[in-house]
């Protein structure tokens with residue numbers, strides 16, 4: 001059994017290497033041997049530029065610096081959006097009054113893609129950081145609020161009854177029953193929201209910034225520098241993947257109780 | 263005599279809209295009694311317990327505990343639901359602790375209390391486990407331990423062993439009897455399993471089909487521990503079976 005599993009993992013990795021290798025090879029041949037080379041740099045050139053960009057500046061910073069800029073924007077706005085979204089969502093899911101007051105307002109904002117706010121945000125907050133925080137906040141907030149709300153509504157009424165029978169009052173039920181039972185929903189929301197926030201920061205930086213992953217791409221376009229654009233895209237992809245993996249790890253730890261298996 | 267009555271159900275009527283479920287039901291439960299209630303599926307057994315505990319409002323009539331209207335803050339009532347009601351995000355130990363935390367039981371007293379009930383249901387070794395890691399019967403024992411930990415004066419159980427296989431049921435039934443004897447709790451035990459009712463109860467209340475009335479109340483004086491194959495057991499079981507033949 002054990003051997004079988006190792007074999008399967010090995011085969012998976014092996015076939016991944018083969019397919020990526022084949023892709024790189026075709027890419028290399030295509031860009032070297034045909035006119036495609038004028039549209040696209042080859043893989044060797046791109047990878048070496050990518051490595052070089054980690055220690056030489058593009059604009060004011062290395063690629064690491066640009067990514068850290070984008071990440072800090074995301075983390076600040078995502079955290080604020082997350083905290084407010086979790087509180088508002090669970091409150092709307094449990095307290096009818098909170099739902100009556102906030103839900104109509106929230107439902108109005110929810111269907112609007114965060115990127116659509118960028119122009120308005122610029123008029124309100126100017127071209128600085130606040131504008132970026134604001135649109136990323138909206139992206140994270142609307143997703144997380146929705147999930148927290150759905151989670152709080154999906155709480156098992158039997159558990160509410162059990163808590164009541166054990167003497168729990170309304171506020172206690174909210175804290176000790178509604179909130180924890182919404183946690184798996186909230187995590188699903190955080191997971192989607194971090195990806196959405198990452199996409200949004202790139203968009204916001206493409207509109208106006210002097211650093212960040214989005215700026216790399218836009219500046220690459222303005223300078224007609226295809227390698228810089230591709231480096232930006234690759235960096236964005238890698239960071240997006242890492243954020244997703246981290247979220248999944250945290251989720252697996254904190255929501256262990258909701259998964260079966262001994 | 264009056265002080266000896268734990269629960270007094272007076273002309274209890276409960277309907278959901280046009281659907282009349284409990285129809286003018288009256289009976290008493292004596293302090294320390296183990297009362298089994300049997301009735302066909304859908305006759306309103308769960309509805310009765312939910313009315314007693316105020317999860318549902320009563321249409322007409324009243325339910326008194328210790329001669330006064332039910333007050334969950336004052337009366338220490340525990341309720342074991344038909345469905346699994348353990349909190350999945352809490353460990354076994356934390357589940358049992360839930361009611362004690364609310365009642366602000368001091369720390370060492372609480373620890374002692376938790377150990378005592380978990381020992382009785384045989385789950386002390388599993389105290390750090392989450393419900394999802396346990397089997398169905400173990401989860402049900404967590405609910406039982408959680409209920410007993412608060413030392414209830416009145417314990418309500420709604421077909422708690424319905425989902426379990428026979429062997430485990432026997433085991434948990436004996437465990438329950440032991441706990442009941444030790445604590446002097448009054449128990450209302452709902453089941454549709456006649457053998458279970460005859461095995462456990464001091465008395466069996468047989469309910470009719472909807473709209474539901476009390477069909478008969480049968481005292482059960484068979485000495486404990488009871489044997490399900492003894493002639494008197496079989497005789498009583500047959501009598502109850504006869505009563506509910508028309509379900």
Ligand SMILES: Nc1ncnc2c1ncn2[C@@H]1O[C@H](COP(=O)(O)OP(=O)(O)O)[C@@H](O)[C@H]1O
Pocket residue numbers: 278283301302303304305306307308309310
């Ligand atoms: N919350 C409710 N709303 C409407 N009807 C209900 C509700 N709870 C129970 N009923 C109805 O009351 C009857 C009795 O249900 P229940 O008490 O669950 O029966 P039992 O526990 O004896 O099987 C059923 O016909 C059921 O459909």
Ligand SMILES: [Mg+2]
Pocket residue numbers: 307308309344420
């Ligand atoms: Mg029922």
